[in-house]
Amino acid sequence: MIIDWIILLLMALFTYLIVRRSVTGVTTTPVWLLWLVLMMPPFVWSLWILVYSAKQLPPIELLIGMSILSIFFYLKLHQKGRKNLTPTQKEPSPAVESLPVKEVASPPLPLRPIDKTEETKLKNCFPWSIFYVNNIEYRPQAIICRGQLREKSPSQAYDRIKENVRLEFGDRFLVLFQEDMTGKPFFALVPNTQAAANKRKNDKLTRPGLALGLLIATIYTTTLVGVGIANTNNIEALRSNPEILLSGLPYGISLMTILGIHELGHYLTARYYKIRATLPYFIPFPLFLGTFGAFIQMRSPVPNRKALFDVSIAGPLAGFVVTLPLLIWGLAHSTVVSLPEKAEQVLNPNALDPNYSLLLALLSKLTLGIQLSADSGIDLHPVAVAGLLGAIATALNLIPVGQLDGGHIIHAMFGQRNGIAIGQISRFLILGLALLQPGFWIWAIILFFMPVADEPALNDISELDNKRDILGILAMALLVIIILPMPEQLAQLLN
Template sequence: MTFWFLFLLGLATYLMVQRSVVNITRTPIWLLWLVLMTPALLLSGWTLVYGVKQPPPPSLIIWPAIICLLLYWLLFQWGRQPPRDQQTQTTTQTPESQSAIHPTAEQAPVRPIEPTEETQLRNCFPWSIYYIQNIEYRPQAIICRGQLRTTPIQAYQQIRANIEAQFGDRFLIIFQEGFNGKPFFVLVPNTQAARAGNTNKQEQLTRPGLALLLVLATLVTTSWVGLTIADVSPKTLSSNPLLFLQGLPYALALMTILGIHELGHYLTARFYKIRSTLPYFIPMPFFLGTFGAFIQMKSPIPNRKALFDVSIAGPLAGFIATLPLVIWGLAHSDIVPLDDKTSILNPDALNPKYSILIAILAKIALGGALTAKSAIDLHPVAVAGFLGLIVTALNLMPVGQLDGGHIVHAMFGQRTAMLIGQIARLLLLMLSLVQPEFFVWAIILLFIPLIDEPALNDVTELDNKRDILGLLAMALLVVIILPMPQAIANLLGI
């Protein structure tokens, strides 16, 4: 159990740290990961030495957690310090202007347009569309504030067309809602304009050879881990190398789930003409055999509709791929009796009642053979499917730059999404009191920034169909992480 707990915890911790702070701090990711993992490693060491029957002293739980969280914050802030030559410029920026600046923008002059061009800029804002009242100049942006007099989508399309007619492709036009509830326009120097027609850059962006090489390497590392799950020892493998094939069911199932998840993001990004890399796997000869897969988007997201579709496509595609695999794997798993080693993190004796969805799927797959006194010895494919559900749940957490954070941002706007993210952090922390396996994940969420990158048109709201789909995605998160209520478990006979 300890081994698998560290497996899942290490994977989740690394993915969350890598995705949330890689573009914010210069502190090495591995160092931040190690600091966050230290309390879990200490508790795991205590369990290995003294066993589960002797609980660790409170000081071993409280002090390492406090010290490591403070150390994480200090390391994060240390790496976040801007260069000296930019400190005097950043101190003049307001929170709104900082959140509006797009990461694709490079350092620009203090006044991105000439004084003689200000009249042209003002003429781009018809009074019947957006009555402009004030123009503010920032080192990397021009902020135009005024009164919206039509629908957000009509205003954005008209203003963008006017600015492109006057200034060509010099600027990215961002339409964002301020903290006071009033929408404003931001013009950011477009550093990608000179590269837009460079086909060599586009070919270099995809790198199919590298993607294929990483797929093959990850297939080897996940198959190696799959041998452990299939109880094939290195000595047995050396005498019969063909036994290496027994690691393939786990490897192929896990890579299929992760690959389809990232393909969902990639294909949807391509549909919206968002430049992005191919899905890249991260091979690792320990943990689960991989640290997952990722894509990088190299151009801004045009609107909240695209932000929603790109964000939800990954978890939705991954979940659809996971369902048949986890049901098939559960159907080929073995029933074992409940004992002290039974938990949600022990694949040799999984208690399905720790998750509503897993309990329902287990009952569908195993039928009457699964009783209230049963645990499950998972088939390798079921292990991969179980991990697929965990990956889906982690990505759907409505916090910051996670997929769930983008989804609630697209549904409710950036300000409300920040509030939802804060509530989600507290709820997961409360849930960890019932299921201690979630404690470290809850702590990690506390250090993921709540604010994420705005879309170019970040004001126009979604349609009702996408709102409903987003709520269903949040419901899926709930049924994965919440334990099965006893009353429902009694009805199902588990």
């Protein structure tokens, strides 16, 4: 019960930070009110458990109804606040709104960041044979150059215009190549307010001491949780015999390896594209899983959709390459047990129903063979627990919504407008999946808190090649086989 309340508290804080980031400057509706509306479903869930205990789950109809009402009132309040914006607070263009605030908002910028003489120089940066400029709009955060793209290759057009702007204005502007809501390409010049700051802070970017300290702390917390997974009784004897801590290493090291390789995939690919990024930072937590994962921060814009795709997909694929053999090894050393008549929890490591996931069921049958039958569960080895969590983390990251890795991948494959539409559909599909897999309820609700639009690449027009499109489709297929339960007909066929 204490862990449940801790998770609720962390989710509430996480939700508030996301709402504050996504609505600041876009609506006049108070952040706390929007946050309260979005937290209605988890609050009702928690109140139900407090009254009726965790053994009696709330009715599905109540959860669906509260989720629909929460989303409805959030959209209504958000839209009402947008209508109350003053004329000086009009919604910026998609290119400007999607950029990180820290890149464009400080210090305050004049409405016209160039004079008449410089405007002539700016027009000369756009050869008519490359991009014919029809109109220049001045926004508080950008100079919008609209016109007609004449160059057949968007990538070559962007490189030519970017180089012309650099020759005329140095590193004064970031050059963005975007699509408006009608699908027409335009250029946006955003004042590069962090160019000098980035040079001064270059040595402090990685902060290896902090990264190492968090790594050591997270190894300890995951090992501590691993002791309980290996044998619950060991936790009580740990104070008198510290050597018992070694029994938690298989789980702790396995989980840390999966998470670390995932983040290193992002980090090394970002470095390959010369994107400034921090080292992976782990988040230690002495309860639950022993950690809340790891993350890196990218401190410079992504140059194009190719780089966005590669950086985004490198993490899940690298993590899964490590997860798969660990999960197979762990399943091979697990024990087949009988399933309890009534499931105590969704993912019970002491009697796991392998049909929870199509991938898990296939791997379980592959490794355990005839030992596994329709009414059998699996008492997971600690390494298998870590592998299962790694597979779940891979799937959650691949969900094509907003700033998740899957959201970036879909954006890179289909463009930002189509990516937003796919993200909206994915939210409701995961909500529907939660009817089959109760463990997805919390995540389905969290997805509705996330903005569906992620940050655009500087060149957001140039499309991917066929190889990357195929790889992206395979990544989405991997998501499907992890999160979908085993079909009953296939389960009967495999016994």
